[in-house]
Amino acid sequence: xxxxxxxxxxxxxxxxxxxxTCASSTGAxxxxxxxxxxxxxxxxxxxxxxYSTDNKHSWTPARFSGSLLGGKAALTLSGVQPEDExxxxxxxxxxxxxxxxxxxxxxxxx
Amino acid sequence: QVQLVQSGAEVKKxxxxxxxxxxxxxxxxxxxxxxxxxxxxxxGLEWMGMINPNGGTTSYAxxxxxxxxxxxxxxxxxxxxxxxxxxxxxxxxxxCARGRYDxxxxxxDYWGQGTLVTVSS
Numbered sequence: 001x002x003x004x005x006x007x008x009x010x011x012x013x014x015x016x017x018x019x020x021t022c023a024s025s026t027g028a029x030x031x032x033x034x035x036x037x038x039x040x041x042x043x044x045x046x047x048x049x050x051y052s053t054d055n056k057h058s059w060t061p062a063r064f065s066g067s068l069l070g071g072k073a074a075l076t077l078s079g080v081q082p083e084d085e086x087x088x089x090x091x092x093x094x095x096x097x098x099x100x101x102x103x104x105x106x107x108x109x110x
Numbered sequence: 111q112v113q114l115v116q117s118g119a120e121v122k123k124x125x126x127x128x129x130x131x132x133x134x135x136x137x138x139x140x141x142x143x144x145x146x147x148x149x150x151x152x153x154g155l156e157w158m159g160m161i162n163p164n165g166g167t168t169s170y171a172x173x174x175x176x177x178x179x180x181x182x183x184x185x186x187x188x189x190x191x192x193x194x195x196x197x198x199x200x201x202x203x204x205x206c207a208r209g210r211y212d213x214x215x216x217x218x219d220y221w222g223q224g225t226l227v228t229v230s231s
Contacts, residue, residue: 001172034215038155045205045224046147046155051217089155093216097160097169099145104154 002026004092006102011110012080020105021072022090028071029092035073036091037066039084040104046089050075077107085109112136114206114222121228127194130225132206139187140164143209145218146180146191148202156202160209161189196229203227 003025012018022035029035037050048057050066053073063081067074073090090102117131132144146158159170161180168180179192189206206222 031215034217036217038218040155045221046207047221048217048219051219052214055214055217057219087154091155091157091218097143097162097167098171099157099160100171101147101155101157 002094002100004090004100004102006088006090006105008103009106009108011108012077014080014082014109016080017076017078018080018107019069020075020077020088020090020107021069022074022092022102023072024092026094029068029073031068032093033073034093035066035068037064037073037075038089038091040087040089049088080109082109112208112220114208114220116204116206116222116225119226119228121230122196124197124229124231126196126229127192128196128200128227129190129192130204130206130227132189132191132222134187134189134208137208139182139184143211144180144182144189145207145209146178147205147207149205149224150199150202153202158191158204163189193227196227198229201227201229 005023038046040046054066063079065076087104089104113135115133140163143162145160161168163182182189203224207218208220209218
């Protein structure tokens with residue numbers, strides 16, 4: 001059973017910078033896992049933010065960026081806005097058309 | 111513009127089956143695969159499976175193998191997800207999400223609005 005682990009919760013001040021990470025129970029996350037990041041606000045469907053480690057969708061605000069950090073996938077928010085308060089999920093690809101979501105990180109902007 | 115429109119909420123009894131549809135528009139249906147994801151109340155996202163509409167090849171998460179079936183109708187650009195032997199633990203919002211592959215890798219971009227399935231006796 002593959003487990004993808006994210007920080008359960010993080011708090012950041014408005015205008016600050018925060019990094020969320022995504023680890024795999026199978027070992028170091030690489031670009032081959034095609035890390036995707038999604039934002040979900042209460043009562044809404046998830047919204048795609050980052051794909052294939054560090055690529056932004058056309059609608060992704062510039063303050064969001066993706067990377068690989070210390071064997072994990074990472075999502076960094078720079079210049080955090082109050083509207084960034086949400087749940088964030090990573091999604092990793094394990095080959096054979098098989099994907100696993102992380103447990104999600106609840107980001108509080110305070 | 112890409113749109114994924116899902117069928118309406120369902121209420122089912124334990125042991126029954128549910129069929130949720132996802133109608134795609136705004137792109138070439140067979141050019142992208144479709145994933146199914148669910149979210150139980152207050153819980154995280156769970157990947158269930160996917161279909162390649164170009165040929166109908168499917169792949170399912172181990173937790174759902176044998177209990178879920180994803181099919182497609184290319185004439186109506188619609189993907190269907192059937193889940194059998196429902197229990198109360200299957201109460202969740204079910205989402206379809208478009209998946210693609212390019213030189214950067216695999217990714218999901220557009221999502222349906224979600225379909226609430228409630229399993230209750």
